Amino acid sequence: MSVFAGSYKMANIVCFVKFADEADKAWEHDFDYYDNMFNSTEEGANSVRNFFSDMSYGSMDWESTILPFEYVDSHPVGYFLPKGNSNPDGYTDLDLMLDTRIKTLVKDMCLFLDEKLASYDFNGDGFIDENDKIVVDANGDGEVDNIVMIICGDSDKSASRMLWPSNNRGATAYLGGVKVGNYLKVFDGANGYKSMVPQKINTGVLCHEMTHTLGAYDLYTTKENANSTLEPVNVWDLMSDNQTVPQGLTAYMRMQYGSPFGGWLPRTDIKEISQNGRYTLRPLSSETPDDVAFIIRPDRTRAEYFMVEYRDRNDMWDSSLPAGGMLVYRVNPLVTQTGNLGKDFELYVFRPNSNAGTSAGLIKRATLGTDTRRTSFGHIDDNDYPFYSDGTRAYFCITDVEETAEGISFSYSTDITGSSAVTEIDADLIPDGKIYTLQGIRINRITSTGIYIIDGKKVFVRK
Incomplete structure (x- = not known):
């Protein structure tokens, strides 16, 4: 897809960062590799720019400026590790909570960048003038749109540590005279570990962290959450469990957080199903957003509602999903400021054997369609059904799910008994x-x- 003409513009400034005692450490790749990872517009390229263009149906262009020099901080790596007997200069719990040390790093880095950029012939024309100024606020909101710090080396072993991929705000810093807004850090060597294997820098972690800049919260749970074992979303959205090639954002996340940035999937453009009948969803990965999702509100006295969409594994971004087909999920618009980190979930994907949301169930088999051989959901004869956050059953069912050349078709009814003997x-x-x-x-x-x-x-x- 990747259509950039007339798109809503966002800037992204990418800076390479090292610590004082690791100044001689080598980078994993050359400059062109990082530039392509962020900016390639070739059809089918696994790049950050292509991802956001495709998620927005071509309505947003997030272009990155990869700075050709590195910032070496004045502090050693131990300064950003926990304080202990062997690391007396490490951070305290208060430092971690306030993010003071990273904020100072960002401020010092921006001072360094301003000095370097003031004397750098960026366009290579032999002169240093206005044409060498980089764009930091493409959308004109008065803030630097986004900064990515690629830190040389590996992240720490836990998300509770300072050296972990994250997106933050609040640094008292300016770049090119513009106040810094969101800044995020990722790592060249390892961004966490899966089965003890380091997850080297990839578009999955970059797109996940950059989506936070759009206002989206995490859709995974943490061990501090009483519902941490329920896997409300799992692999079905980038903001829950990002893959190295980022899987797509759900229609809800595109609608809720992408639409303010160029109108990805406006709420007013999503049809609401209210009549019993036969409907067809086009793949969420279609080039245009028409009929890629429907909203279901069986009880209009409740804030919560339901959405359906069709995930197609033939799409590059969704090729890593465990199954293709029709996804059904619940949305709670009252918790958009916490995502799935609180006791109530912003987004919950229905799946077999969840026991009305009291267990994780078979989350990898959440879709309806050919891959899972599931063709019905919510009928009285089905073991799984839609429900609200309080456990109350929602009275609608989806039956006769069938994948077609146009997408995926299904029957919707508020009569959950159908032809049952009930x-x-x-x-x-x-x-x-x-x-x-x-x-x-x-x-x-x-x-x-x-x-x-x-x-x-x-x-x-x-x-």
Whole structure:
């Protein structure tokens, strides 16, 4: 896709950083490698610029300026490691919380860059003039759009440490006379470890951290979260579990966080399903955003709603997904300032065997379609169904899912019993007898719409 003409412009300044005692350490790659990783516009190139163009349906162009010199900080690497008997100059918990040491590094780095850029013939014409000024605020909001610091070497071993890939704000720093906004750090050698294998710098970690600059929060959980084992999103969104070739952002994340930056997928352009019928989704990776997602709001008194989209593994960005097909997930617009880091999730992907959200279930089989051989979700005969954050069932079902040349088609209905043998009855007509919930708990009366066991039979009761 990668269409740049007329796109919303963003700037990204990339600086190479070393610590005082590692000034002689070699970089993993040459300059051209990093430039291509950020800026290549070749069709099919795994670059940061192509990724954001494709996620935005060509409406945003995030171009990077790779600075041709490196900043060597005045502090050794130990200054950015935890304080201890063998490292008395290391940081304290307060330093970590306030990010004071990295903020100072950013300030000192920008002073160095301003001095270097003032005397650098950037365009190579033999003169130093206005034409050599780099663009730092392409969108004109009064802040440097984004700074990426590539630190030579490896990250620490834990996300709780200072030397870990992250995106922050708050440095008292200016570049080219413009206040610094978001700055992020990644590492040349290792950006965390998977099965003890260092994750060298890649577009996955870069695009994840740069998406934070757009306002998106993490969609993974942490061990401090009471719901940390539930895997609300897992691999289905870049902001949850980034791959080395970044997987795509869900339609919701494009709508919520991308739309202010050129109108990626405006909320008003996403159709809302309200009538029973047959619908077709186009792949989320299509060149235009028409019909790539639908919104479902079965209970308009609730803030939470549901979305569906079609993920196609033939797309380069989604080729690493465990399965293609139709994804169904819940959105909680009340927690957009915490993502999935709190007890309530901003985005939750439905999957088999989740036991109404009390276990992780089979998250890798979340899609409906050919790959998972799942063609129904939410029907009374299905074991899995849509529910709200409080566990209440949402009364709609998706059936007869079928992949076609145009995309993926499905039937939507608010009648979850369909052709099932389950009886439907009005609450006022419930016969005398023993009433049980589906969990086998006996109750005296029915207070809400739902499925109950009455006289040994499943009954759908409308209250």
